[in-house]
Amino acid sequence: MSKKTVVVLGVDGYLGWATALHLSQAGHDVVGIDSLVRRRWDRECGTQSLIPIKPMKQRVNLWHRLTGRTISWRKMDLRDARAVTALVKETHPDALIHFAEQRSAPFSMIDLPHASLTQVNNLVGTLNLLFALRDHAPRAHLIKLGTMGEYGTPNIDIEEGFIVIKHNGREDRLPFPMQPGSFYHLSKLHDSHNIQFACRIWGLRATDLHQGVVYGNHTDEVAMHPGLATRFDYDAIWGTVLNRFCIQAALGLPLTVYGKGGQTRGFLDIRDTVACVRLALEHPAAGGEYRVFNQFTEQFSVKALAAKVRDARAAHGLKTSIVHLPNPRVEREEHYYNAKHQKLLDLGLQPHYLGDTLIESVIGTVERHAARVDPVELEQPNVDWRRGGTAGWQKAAETVAAVEAETRPVVVLSSSPKRRRPASAAAAASARLAQRR
Amino acid sequence: MSKKTVVVLGVDGYLGWATALHLSQAGHDVVGIDSLVRRRWDRECGTQSLIPIKPMKQRVNLWHRLTGRTISWRKMDLRDARAVTALVKETHPDALIHFAEQRSAPFSMIDLPHASLTQVNNLVGTLNLLFALRDHAPRAHLIKLGTMGEYGTPNIDIEEGFIVIKHNGREDRLPFPMQPGSFYHLSKLHDSHNIQFACRIWGLRATDLHQGVVYGNHTDEVAMHPGLATRFDYDAIWGTVLNRFCIQAALGLPLTVYGKGGQTRGFLDIRDTVACVRLALEHPAAGGEYRVFNQFTEQFSVKALAAKVRDARAAHGLKTSIVHLPNPRVEREEHYYNAKHQKLLDLGLQPHYLGDTLIESVIGTVERHAARVDPVELEQPNVDWRRGGTAGWQKAAETVAAVEAETRPVVVLSSSPKRRRPASAAAAASARLAQRR
Secondary structure: OOOOEEEEEOOOOHHHHHHHHHHHHOOOEEEEEEOOHHHHHHHHHOOOOOOOOOOHHHHHHHHHHHHOOOEEEEEOOOOOHHHHHHHHHHHOOOEEEEOOOOOOHHHHOOOHHHHHHHHHHHHHHHHHHHHHHHHHOOOOEEEEEEEHHHOOOOOOOEOOOEEEEEEOOEEEEEEOOOOOOOHHHHHHHHHHHHHHHHHHHHOOEEEEEEEOEEEOOOOOOHHHOHHHOOOOOOOOOOOOHHHHHHHHHHOOOOEEEEOOOOOEEEEEEHHHHHHHHHHHHHOOOOOOOEEEEEEOOEEEEHHHHHHHHHHHHHOOOOOOOEEEEOOOOOOOOOOOOOEOOOHHHHOOOOOOOOOHHHHHHHHHHHHHOHHHOOHHHHOOOOEEOOOEEOOHHHHHHHHHHHHHOOOOOOOOOOOOOOOOOOHHHHHHHHHHHHHHO | OOOOEEEEEOOOOHHHHHHHHHHHHOOOEEEEEEOOHHHHHHHHHOOOOOOOOOOHHHHHHHHHHHHOOOEEEEEOOOOOHHHHHHHHHHHOOOEEEEOOOOOOHHHHOOOHHHHHHHHHHHHHHHHHHHHHHHHHOOOOEEEEEEEHHHOOOOOOOEOOOEEEEEEOOEEEEEEOOOOOOOHHHHHHHHHHHHHHHHHHHHOOEEEEEEEOEEEOOOOOOHHHOHHHOOOOOOOOOOOOHHHHHHHHHHOOOOEEEEOOOOOEEEEEEHHHHHHHHHHHHHOOOOOOOEEEEEEOOEEEEHHHHHHHHHHHHHOOOOOOOEEEEOOOOOOOOOOOOOEOOOHHHHOOOOOOOOOHHHHHHHHHHHHHOHHHOOHHHHOOOOEEOOOEEOOHHHHHHHHHHHHHOOOOOOOOOOOOOOOOOOHHHHHHHHHHHHHHO
16 A cells, blocks of 8 residues: 555544544544634534543644654635645645535524535535645545435435436436435535536546444544544534434433434444545545445434444343434435445445444443533434524524625624533433432 | 516526516516626626616616506625515515526636635525525525526436436436536536425425526517617627627627537527516416426527528528637537426427527627627637636636635635727728628
């Protein structure tokens, strides 16, 4: 394997950080970029990572101390076209791993400013990258994090990006028809189309990783030292479903399933995320090629996932209940779902399938950080697909209205900080947790 | 037919103005909205409408004087979310016809700022509308101008928006796979996905008119008085192909075909545009329905279109030559093309097919305004899909670099005015024209 210069965009995020460590450990030269906006959004949403994370500078210093390897860190906003151009010119990257987008579906559904922010932020950042690559690094490999959510839930098998369609006696291989389910998922689809076009007209090379829902919080590298921890989100805005179930189980709270729970999605372990990105990096797309890998290892319905967590707990004699909440999203709750995910396996992916051990390990991590859990975040979802953000978000919407009035595209980053940590609920949950130990 | 309150967004444009007159004449209450940015872009590009157009206020006053009918005009930028909300609340529209987007493919391909501007402008404006409709007029009918260019040139028949796909023994009706050919066309596709999603989750109703290339400059209403003229573009940025051929023929210049000229597209007469919009208006989509009409009447290859113009001239004993220029676009120059366009016919559209009479009438119009023709605009294309804007645009790109450096999404409206009107070329063309009269 030849050493590559790799820029990881969004290096401060849940997966960006773990990926940067993994690629650095594999011997690649890693440049890490982030605007740190995710930490700001946490302050605005009143949310935080369950596991404390260090500032970027401390993390990369620690990594260097532990391994002798250097991750070159710089703070930068991808929406700054001049900075993106300078980055590409200075680093001469072989590849760029692009995680640097607003990545929460509920966040994008809060209200108009958050929908606009999500789409403008994600599209403009990616356009800036594409033009910089055209002009200064046309042979670099763009590895873009997309999402399985671009496909929606069609009543036919989901292929990897393209499908051969026979129609009226003719046939063509065409982009798979897409039906995303939030303004966030739509932004990823818009990106996919823009990137595919840039590959076609400029001969760029790109891999669009249509990733499933990631769970877990440990990779070999992250596990080396607590100071290398990556973030772990469980709240209704930033958290993903399995992580949330594990926290609920740890606190003795019921697992909350939205609607019937028949919603089926692809899932993968964070260790497989970093392995998949590395496989894409070390087996680049050809010049002019736009390819799609469906990046997940197993598919589960939400209710099957809840049952898995319940059963893992039952094996230790712990009883866990499952409740169904009204679904805040507009989505099919019972549907056909069969998505292909062969291409990464063909490149050599060795999946970590979801087992009781992983579930217990996540629950163990949660218990170590139980004092940081905000139980309010585990109750009702606070963003509804039909009406937008509830309670705290209503206030935010008013605050941003003034900014919105400018006749500029709306990129409102701020809403008034919302601190929702009622002492009583937190105390009750801690008490419950203490009882079970 | 019941009278409707209709907001025409982009009323100052080529089709917006003609549509507003047509709907007003049909007895509907028309509110016309525009930011007038198109006139600013003309100043920036050094382009102008061949036919002089009056300021909006004069046009609507003249319309009132001639017909007694009122078009309620207000200047407004669709990117201003607060203004959009106020508009929807105040007008209680039955329908909104949305032409208010950056609509030139070459403009979007000049450079990064123009690509970003096109996508941000178009997406944010449409998102603002969607949220305003959700909150204040959920039963209003959104009629959105899309483009046949969203489909690209697949090797199968193009259906109207959706296709039934059979795959591995199952089937579903899914969005037709799209392959747009410029950042502009991509912006329309992004809009289509956003609108479709809003209909699904909020129950809005929308008609997406995937329109072909429009030609001609007269409708019954526009023809009432020279002061009611709508714009007529022929330059390489804003002009469409048949209009350009007619001007070239009028000036005795060769018709310039890009590449082989096998590029086949759908075309329609401007009289059919206004009729189609009216049909969509008077036969609205159902609540929650997102429907697509392919809005064109005939399909031609570019070289067939050039031959039609040449033959129309030959009938009057005038010789016209056809030259092939290197294609500035990246597109298939020979391909299968068969696009359905049945739904508007089913609603009662009576097409005006392209004939010699129309071509002669356009050429006649051109001759009346020959003094305003800038022959430089008829020579080489000035935007290349691979390299971006040439000559004048290089300069503009530098000017906007400073603005681009801000870490905000790039919405750069200005570039230094470009005045390219070499006296010698203009004189030569006028002389040629004079000889033929």
